[in-house]
Amino acid sequence: MTTPPRDARALSLLHHRAESLHKGDPLSLPLTLSSVFHLPGDPQAEFTYGRFSTPVWQELEAQLGVIEAADCVVFPSGMAAIAAVFYAHLKSGDRVLMPSDGYYTGRVLLERFLVKLGVEPVLRPTLDFATTPLDGFAMAFIETPSNPGLEVCDIAAFSARAKAAGVLTVVDNTTCTAFLQQPLDLGADLVVVSDTKSSAGHSDVLLGHVAARDPGLLQQVRDWRTLSGAIPGPFEAWLTHRGLETLDVRLERMCRSAGVIAERFAAHPAVQSVRYPGLADDPSHAIAAKQMSGFGFIISLTLESAEAAEAFITSCTALASTTSFGGVHSSAERRARWGDAVAPGFVRLSVGVEPTEALWSAFAAALPG
Structure with a gap:
């Protein structure tokens, strides 16, 4: 199966619900706050109990399915989605290839908890994945970018x-979403996304999902959710459903602005280095141009010192000093404070939906010199 063009998915995203509407039904998704459902006699029904499924989840999973061109299962956070994949598909004796330079919490989960169950994490830098022998692995977890x-x-x-070696490939697609990159089209078995970020987009909800085109792989993840109780609340699912309706237009502004701003950071004397896949001389550009339909909204830049980075972030009138990324407000943080293996002056900057020139003016005013 090949994912339909982005424009077709964006259109369907806004109108797919109409297919199930009857005359007089609300166009917007109603918020259903109930843990139980009317269930006399035979318990077989579309909805039976809030831990199994709810009307809001069902609509959100259908909406995410439009973007992914695949079936989806939602979770109360991106990490809950990652945990579900690990616990549903790993067993004692399995080895997992993990990026040593990716989001750190997935590594911590493996190293603190799954090792007790006999799972062995093997850490390699993302750039070494291309040459790492895969024999003996059960799963490989990629985060790209x-x-x-x-x-x-x-x-x-x-x-x-991985397929030739019998290894399950999982891709964390949070930094792109399926609007900018389709890992399932490229051969991945499972995709995880933290919808807390740009999918929901307003920094007011925690949610994640797993997508797959193999029903058996996804059913194990769904069963784990039901039995573990790792379920999202209906209000969180409703907020995410609403946020997704503007994802396409938000990404368009955010990515366009990021491309302009990354080039200006690269030319600024106070910036020692810039990473952005859209820059023609970026080490990631060639592969990113081949497999991504847009270069994203995250820019990594390095300033002279930790003090310079903190001063830039805190003095900039157009930056929220906060962790996470993908919101409508531009935000930044010095990642070394979390223990990432980066320079003290390294800043991860997430470009929001503010007007591009006004945003750059605020950035330039806050940079040293």
């Missing part, structure tokens, strides 16, 4: 090698 360094892995090439 990586967070926070924005290194890129060739998903198609890696997935082909």
Whole structure:
């Protein structure tokens, strides 16, 4: 199956609900706050109990399915989605290839908890995935572009090698979403996304999802959600459903602005280095141009020192000093404070939906010199 063009998915995203509407039904998704449902006699029904499924989840999963061109299962956070994939598909004795330079919490989950169950994590930099022998692995977990360094892995090439070796390929697609990159088209088995970020887009909800085109793989994830109780609340699912309706237009502004601003950061004397896959001389550019339909909204830049980075972030009138990314407000943080293996002056900057020139003026005014 090949994912339909982005414009077709964006159109369907806004109108797919109409297919199930009857005369007089609300156009907007109603918020259904109920843990139980009317269930006399035979318990077989579309909805039976809030831990199994709810009307809001069902609509959100259908909406995400339009973007992914695949079936989806929602979770109360991106990490809950990652955990579900690990616990549903790993067993004692399995080895997992993980990026040493990717989002750190997935590594911590493996190293603190799954090792107790006999799972062995093997850490390699994202750039080494292309040459790492895959024999003996049960799963490979890719994050591309990586967070926070924005290194890129060739998903198609890696997935082909993994498939030949019998290795399950999981791709964290949070930094792109399926509007900018379609890992399932490129051979990945499972996709995880933290919808807390740009999918929901307003920094007011935690949510995540898993997508797959193999019903058996996804059913194990769904069963784990039901039995573990790792379920999102209906209000959180409703907020995400609403946020997704503007994802396409938000991404268009955010990515366009990021491309302009990354070039200006690269030319600024106070900036020691810039990583952005859209820059023609970025080490990730060639692969990113091949497998991504847009270069994203995250820019990594390095200033002279930790003090310079903190001063830039705190003095800029157009930056929220906060962790996470993908919101409508531009935000930034110095990632070394979390223990990432980056320079003290390294800043991960998430471009929001503010007007491009006004945003750059605020950035330029806050930079040293």
